[in-house]
Amino acid sequence: MERKCSNLPFLLLMQTSKAIHERIKEEMTKNKLTITEFSVLEVLYQKGKQTIQQVGNCILISSGSMTYVIDKLEQRGLLGRTACPDDRRVIHVTLTYDGNELMNEIMPKYYELVDDMFDSLNSDEAEILIQLLKKVRNKV
Amino acid sequence: MERKCSNLPFLLLMQTSKAIHERIKEEMTKNKLTITEFSVLEVLYQKGKQTIQQVGNCILISSGSMTYVIDKLEQRGLLGRTACPDDRRVIHVTLTYDGNELMNEIMPKYYELVDDMFDSLNSDEAEILIQLLKKVRNKV
DNA sequence: TATTATTATCTCATATTCGAGATAATTTAA
DNA sequence: TTAAATTATCTCGAATATGAGATAATAATA
Numbered sequence: 001m002e003r004k005c006s007n008l009p010f011l012l013l014m015q016t017s018k019a020i021h022e023r024i025k026e027e028m029t030k031n032k033l034t035i036t037e038f039s040v041l042e043v044l045y046q047k048g049k050q051t052i053q054q055v056g057n058c059i060l061i062s063s064g065s066m067t068y069v070i071d072k073l074e075q076r077g078l079l080g081r082t083a084c085p086d087d088r089r090v091i092h093v094t095l096t097y098d099g100n101e102l103m104n105e106i107m108p109k110y111y112e113l114v115d116d117m118f119d120s121l122n123s124d125e126a127e128i129l130i131q132l133l134k135k136v137r138n139k140v
Numbered sequence: 141m142e143r144k145c146s147n148l149p150f151l152l153l154m155q156t157s158k159a160i161h162e163r164i165k166e167e168m169t170k171n172k173l174t175i176t177e178f179s180v181l182e183v184l185y186q187k188g189k190q191t192i193q194q195v196g197n198c199i200l201i202s203s204g205s206m207t208y209v210i211d212k213l214e215q216r217g218l219l220g221r222t223a224c225p226d227d228r229r230v231i232h233v234t235l236t237y238d239g240n241e242l243m244n245e246i247m248p249k250y251y252e253l254v255d256d257m258f259d260s261l262n263s264d265e266a267e268i269l270i271q272l273l274k275k276v277r278n279k280v
Numbered sequence: 281t282a283t284t285a286t287t288a289t290c291t292c293a294t295a296t297t298c299g300a301g302a303t304a305a306t307t308t309a310a
Numbered sequence: 311t312t313a314a315a316t317t318a319t320c321t322c323g324a325a326t327a328t329g330a331g332a333t334a335a336t337a338a339t340a
Contacts, residue, residue: 064292065327126148129153129269135260208297227318
């Protein structure tokens, strides 16, 4: 039952994702956003109005953290809460005009950053990477 | 300048690593360790006596966080600090007997967990994944 | 209808992380 | 030798994350 080298794919996967995370974090600091805040805005930017829970499920943070981050973004006027008329337990959130304007600025730079980090792969390689990662993800 | 699908390799990489992280976190909770604590113990288990800074460099957390996590582990008797005789600014840390015993228990299960998560890849696929991830990592 | 279970959000206490600055020791250079 | 720069660690405060429990509403079932 000898082990090759402490599972190199695992180490590289974790190192690479951590490095990418750091890079994005650094970039977002310029916009005075944490990654969590950015992730919330990104979901709303792409999907429009969502419930707090929908957003939380997308970015996988706890309900306590959601309340906190939504509070922060609301205080800064980047998004707004609105009660749901059908179900009074539910609260919707949407980007404000300011929030949308901010995202119009940020998103192109963000896409560019991400694409840059992956443009060492040609489209075949990208496709292979996708397939391999899917295999791994389905086993986790 | 159309974008295919918001960079699928990126999304999958981040999703997969996050899922793996969660899985390990969950596993470590059973041992009453956070991932950071485990990472510190792992470095000491594999490399033996290290300075606080060496450990911090390995696991990439700040010196403030190092002090905190080393304090916690020292209080639980899993590791010990010893002054360095050559350089009095430096502090060494090593696993205690208890710490080593704990790691003797944990590590086989940890290796098994990690190997399980990646055993859907055959050795060719693992090699390809390594190469692709290296390409990406070098561009980050 | 009344009861129970589930769901969504919020509140609060606690834990973790970081960054800035403090302290203390060592090294380098004048 | 003295002064300045660097290094290693620690302290402290702020920001962020979590989990448990509270609250309130809805849905399911007897």
